[in-house]
Amino acid sequence: DQQVKQNSPSLSVQEGRISILNCDYTNSMFDYFLWYKKYPAEGPTFLISISSIKDKNEDGRFTVFLNKSAKHLSLHIVPSQPGDSAVYFCAASANTGNQFYFGTGTSLTVIP
Amino acid sequence: GAGVSQTPSNKVTEKGKYVELRCDPISGHTALYWYRQSLGQGPEFLIYFQGTGAADDSGLPNDRFFAVRPEGSVSTLKIQRTERGDSAVYLCASSLGAGLYNEQFFGPGTRLTVL
DSSP, X not given: OOSEEOOOSEEEEXXXXXXEEEEEEOOTTOOXXXXXXXXXXXXXXXXXXXXXXXXXXXXXXXXXXXXXXXXXXEEEESSOOGGGOEEEEEEEXXXXXXXXXXXXXXXXXXXX | OOSOEEEOSEEEEOTTOOEEEEEXXXXXXXXXXXXXXXXXXXXXXXXXXXTTEEEEOTTOOSTTEEEEOTTSSOEEEEEOSOOGGGOEEXXXXXXXXXXXXXXXXXXXXXXXXXX
């Protein structure tokens, strides 16, 4: 059973515009969330995180929003750049556990 | 470099064979994780080591899978009697300490193909 879902397998955005990647989860015990970015033939790299005590975390062009009541988080990238083209995974964990649960990923293409 | 390395990068084997996948974590990182990423899926947790011991092996799919980390550094994931369904990219990650708030650094993965 997929506890973390990314329902959009792909997204295309013009350079300079906003990219919005979405993620939904089902487990109400999840309290820590991350976004990873993955280029082909490389491992995922950490991008940004948010804990459940916050509803927003910002780092440069990247902002993650958390809506706990809706069990939904989103990653905003603005302005989008061609180098942002990659697969983005969201991941969630519960503080009682040792593992992250990953979504299936969204492939972002930023068109120059 | 100083990142997580995994060898081999690619492994092709026949059904029923035994394979070993190696992970060299970042020096000084005490926590080590193995994940499996099947086609079209996200990484799926397999096992977590803190030091030499497997602190959580709840993600190992069955007893054909086993992992060791005898000296608290390099880890080997071992798969016996491989099946076609084992084909996937196997990712290793390490972090400075225990707990999920420590950033996990991933290696490039080993792509395993079972024919």
